[in-house]
Amino acid sequence: xxxxxxxxxxxxxxxxxxxxxxxxxxxxxxxxxxxxxxxxxxxxxxxxxxxxxxxxxxxxxxxxxxxxxxxxxxxxxxxxxxxxxxxxxxxxxxxxxxxxxxxxxxxxxxxxxxxxxxxxxxxxxxxxxxxxxxxxxxxxxxxxxxxxxxxxxxxxxxxxxxxxxxxxxxxxxxxxxxxxxxxxxxxxxxxxxxxxxxxxxxxxxxxxxxxxxxxxxxxxxxxxxxxxxxxxxxxxxxxxxxxxxxxxxxxxxxxxxxxxxxxxxxxxxxxxxxxxxxxxxxxxxxxxxxxxxxxxxxxxxxxxxxxxxxxxxxxxxxxxxxxxxxxxxxxxxxxxxxxxxxxxxxxxxxxxxxxxxxxxxxxxxxxxxxxxxxxxxxxxxxxxxxxxxxxxxxxxxxxxxxxxxxxxxxxxxxxxxxxxxxxxxxxxxxxxxxxxxxxxxxxxxxxxxxxxxxxxxxxxxxxxxxxxxxxxxxxx
Amino acid sequence: xxxxxxxxxxxxxxxxxxxxxxxxxxxxxxxxxxxxxxxxxxxxxxxxxxxxxxxxxxxxxxxxxxxxxxxxxxxxxxxxxxxxxxxxxxxxxxxxxxxxxxxxxxxxxxxxxxxxxxxxxxxxxxxxxxxxxxxxxxxxxxxxxxxxxxxxxxxxxxxxxxxxxxxxxxxxxxxxxxxxxxxxxxxxxxxxxxxxxxxxxxxxxxxxxxxxxxxxxxxxxxxxxxxxxxxxxxxxxxxxxxxxxxxxxxxxxxxxxxxxxxxxxxxxxxxxxxxxxxxxxxxxxxxxxxxxxxxxxxxxxxxxxxxxxxxxxxxxxxxxxxxxxxxxxxxxxxxxxxxxxxxxxxxxxxxxxxxxxxxxxxxxxxxxxxxxxxxxxxxxxxxxxxxxxxxxxxxxxxxxxxxxxxxxxxxxxxxxxxxxxxxxxxxxxxxxxxxxxxxxxxxxxxxxxxxxxxxxxxxxxxxxxxxxxxxxxxxx
Numbered sequence: 001x002x003x004x005x006x007x008x009x010x011x012x013x014x015x016x017x018x019x020x021x022x023x024x025x026x027x028x029x030x031x032x033x034x035x036x037x038x039x040x041x042x043x044x045x046x047x048x049x050x051x052x053x054x055x056x057x058x059x060x061x062x063x064x065x066x067x068x069x070x071x072x073x074x075x076x077x078x079x080x081x082x083x084x085x086x087x088x089x090x091x092x093x094x095x096x097x098x099x100x101x102x103x104x105x106x107x108x109x110x111x112x113x114x115x116x117x118x119x120x121x122x123x124x125x126x127x128x129x130x131x132x133x134x135x136x137x138x139x140x141x142x143x144x145x146x147x148x149x150x151x152x153x154x155x156x157x158x159x160x161x162x163x164x165x166x167x168x169x170x171x172x173x174x175x176x177x178x179x180x181x182x183x184x185x186x187x188x189x190x191x192x193x194x195x196x197x198x199x200x201x202x203x204x205x206x207x208x209x210x211x212x213x214x215x216x217x218x219x220x221x222x223x224x225x226x227x228x229x230x231x232x233x234x235x236x237x238x239x240x241x242x243x244x245x246x247x248x249x250x251x252x253x254x255x256x257x258x259x260x261x262x263x264x265x266x267x268x269x270x271x272x273x274x275x276x277x278x279x280x281x282x283x284x285x286x287x288x289x290x291x292x293x294x295x296x297x298x299x300x301x302x303x304x305x306x307x308x309x310x311x312x313x314x315x316x317x318x319x320x321x322x323x324x325x326x327x328x329x330x331x332x333x334x335x336x337x338x339x340x341x342x343x344x345x346x347x348x349x350x351x352x353x354x355x356x357x358x359x360x361x362x363x364x365x366x367x368x369x370x371x372x373x374x375x376x377x378x379x380x381x382x383x384x385x386x387x388x389x390x391x392x393x394x395x396x397x398x399x400x401x402x403x404x405x406x407x408x409x410x411x412x413x414x415x416x417x418x419x420x421x422x423x424x425x426x427x428x429x430x431x432x433x434x435x436x437x438x439x440x441x442x443x444x445x446x447x448x449x450x451x452x453x454x455x456x457x458x459x460x461x462x463x464x465x466x467x468x469x470x471x472x473x474x475x476x
Numbered sequence: 477x478x479x480x481x482x483x484x485x486x487x488x489x490x491x492x493x494x495x496x497x498x499x500x501x502x503x504x505x506x507x508x509x510x511x512x513x514x515x516x517x518x519x520x521x522x523x524x525x526x527x528x529x530x531x532x533x534x535x536x537x538x539x540x541x542x543x544x545x546x547x548x549x550x551x552x553x554x555x556x557x558x559x560x561x562x563x564x565x566x567x568x569x570x571x572x573x574x575x576x577x578x579x580x581x582x583x584x585x586x587x588x589x590x591x592x593x594x595x596x597x598x599x600x601x602x603x604x605x606x607x608x609x610x611x612x613x614x615x616x617x618x619x620x621x622x623x624x625x626x627x628x629x630x631x632x633x634x635x636x637x638x639x640x641x642x643x644x645x646x647x648x649x650x651x652x653x654x655x656x657x658x659x660x661x662x663x664x665x666x667x668x669x670x671x672x673x674x675x676x677x678x679x680x681x682x683x684x685x686x687x688x689x690x691x692x693x694x695x696x697x698x699x700x701x702x703x704x705x706x707x708x709x710x711x712x713x714x715x716x717x718x719x720x721x722x723x724x725x726x727x728x729x730x731x732x733x734x735x736x737x738x739x740x741x742x743x744x745x746x747x748x749x750x751x752x753x754x755x756x757x758x759x760x761x762x763x764x765x766x767x768x769x770x771x772x773x774x775x776x777x778x779x780x781x782x783x784x785x786x787x788x789x790x791x792x793x794x795x796x797x798x799x800x801x802x803x804x805x806x807x808x809x810x811x812x813x814x815x816x817x818x819x820x821x822x823x824x825x826x827x828x829x830x831x832x833x834x835x836x837x838x839x840x841x842x843x844x845x846x847x848x849x850x851x852x853x854x855x856x857x858x859x860x861x862x863x864x865x866x867x868x869x870x871x872x873x874x875x876x877x878x879x880x881x882x883x884x885x886x887x888x889x890x891x892x893x894x895x896x897x898x899x900x901x902x903x904x905x906x907x908x909x910x911x912x913x914x915x916x917x918x919x920x921x922x923x924x925x926x927x928x929x930x931x932x933x934x935x936x937x938x939x940x941x942x943x944x945x946x947x948x949x950x951x952x
Contacts, residue, residue: 023543023545024546024581024584024585024814025543025585026538026539026542026543026585027539027541027542027543027567027569028566028567030539030541031539032536032537032538032539032582032585032586033536033537033538034536034586035534035535035536035593037537038534038535038536038537039534041537042535053848053849053878054849054873054876054877054878054879055873055878055879055880056848056849056850056878056879056880056900057848058511058514058515058847058848059511059514059518060508060509060510060511060514061508061509061513061514061517062502062508062509063502063503063506063507063508063614064540064598064600064614065503065506065614066502066503067499067501067502067503069499070500083561083562083564084561084562084564085559085560085561085562085571086559086560086561086562086563087562088559088560088602090504090602091503091504093503095561105500106508108500109500109501109502109508110508110510116880117511122540124540126564126566138539138540138541146883148883150883150884151862151883151884151885154862154883154884154885155883157866158883161870161873165873275863276863276866279863279866279867279870280866280870281870281874338500371534372529372532372533372534373529373530373532374532386627386630387751387752387755390633390752390755390756391755394637394755394756394757397530397531397637397641398757400530401530402529402530402531402532403530403531403532404531404532404592407622407624407626407627407630407631407634408626408627408630409627409630424532
């Protein structure tokens, strides 16, 4: 209901004539979510939020647009994907591209030096949409970050425990959290002989190993990126390695790699982290994987990515939703871009909620999703008994029972009212006709298919016992 | 945590040098909400949503921006307040100005002919912000609308019942819902002798009666709007009238007014509505008030506005938050602007959540607001016992108990950990030192001030009894 619409001159009917040539659609790359989509989305958000709160996280909210200057210089060549607002004679603003830069701006601006916060909100990217694969221009991000100066790997371990609890709560299927460390990657590049100015570009190539074969990645390194073949081959030996705590020993024993200070620091971090993850009972889901690189420049420590290894359900014979469903890492220098001298180390995770949404939606038949919360439908026979139905609803609402009725004086055929119960999956019907109204009673009928043959399918009770009987039947 | 930040070239530290001249602020008319603001906001939204769901409403989501054409021609001279996105070589889009036009577009586009939906989301207006009075450029609207062809006043009565339930649940203080009818207003203007082309502008003048005296409103009608003085005086007699069901009789008995077909229809609607509101137990909160006009062109039937008549609390000796906190009405022709021929009648309410937020915030001391949900803080004495604290947290998290601990190997002074409990209002501390670790026990201490002198302030239990004891102490 809009509080402030004013239609300039002319009747609405005339206006309708003028405008009916409209293209009725949402902008490219955006969509409406109907009640069934929203029921799934709210279930996902509620499960995720419960985990965040279990870990003491609070939430903050930042505006959907930021000063353009805040976003500039943060997204590299993806800057072109930023939505700008039209300059209507004020500040130059842009829609947020993610939730991390606004979070860093928030910390710096408000002088907050430690915070455990989550933020679930929409972000905007002028990317080529691929709606069928869930790539939208407007989509949700769901982030959890820990900012503050703490002892090594402590906050990192909690971030990973949170990721694991969430993926378990969402029931996405079996998942593996791949973990690696930027300093190990850098050490590895160093000892393999990658020139320092090629670290990031070679890292991007390694990052493609989850989608491409080693042969193709090597081709990119050597062919496109000009790396010597023997250097690439040495990298190839390292990125094969994966394991758990024993891999730390193996890497320490590698005299070449342990010659790098960066690698030694990274290995020590991993040793501590894996110990903490063992205490947190997350270790079985974790794979220390030297092929994980993540393409982002801003990570400075541990990086991770969760992949669903098997989806427990299929649709039309095809597995759905397999792939990366969460990711994150440590970024100790981003806040410093806003706060000048003051560094605020951060570690965070991002849950791929749109992918989770696609995965969980595909698993459920739309007809099975109950979008409303209605528990009771109040039905009138014969003359309809509108005012009595209203009084009954009022009685139920007063008792916090979720109730509806048909907005007609004479709802007509009884079956039309029963059909509403079926369609909206309303478990109970309260039924009144002439007889019931005169006797001051109501019939209460269980509407589920399972109850159809039950002896206690229907009871008749006094109006004063309505609320209590309904409560009992609902909790049964 | 941003999944896709790429920083182009250079180290982050270098970048920080370049950018530290930034103005660190949010755009004009927008603000950040910190954890305490968010705790209040979430409490408000959760109470409101509970009422919507009690009435069977579902929620939908529409994009934050719409095609510009969809919004044009809907907001009269306020069109200049619409935020446009820059034309970056695609469609021309604008940020939504309210939730009603997107709702109407949704119904028309998806061929939905009946729906009971709520939508709580941000809207955008390039208005002159007045942050101290809560007028922002980005703010929340909270709407509930019923679309569909139903018998007269039935959906309208439910919308008003929903409004009443929400204002009661939010505990905003005593409130009155003023109700009037567009057709009565039109009939009144007609019989008073207002020229047909001046109905809307005279209606806007009447709408100011809640802020201006009759003398000033009359001056506007006669002086600015060119109404004859005797016509204005006749209006002045009508707009004094307010009451309840008996006012319907009085207006019917007014031979002049009941000479107008429009007025007769409006009075009949009001008679039916007030009867339904009596059944719904809302009548005591309602005032049938002929001075209520609402400035919007698109209303076609009943209109209403809730005002808080007394705020139950004051801040700095001043009453806060008194004024309009909810409004709405029937608009039967708006959807037709999108759907061409097919009219979909609608009635709705909008809760002024920003005003409610200001009112409820002013009532609470910030230090009393608990922003996190943490129930247990796990404290280490002496050496710190980090790994034991982690194991205890893991045990608590597994049991869905909300727990935190300090991210330090050696948290140092015990008081620093107790201070966290105080500051974050964490009710229980689980404490371990050398003795407890060796004996496999934990101390559990109630941290509230009330518990300080209690005999059961602290217990020592076996680690295996930790979860059960914590649960009991939390529920006590």
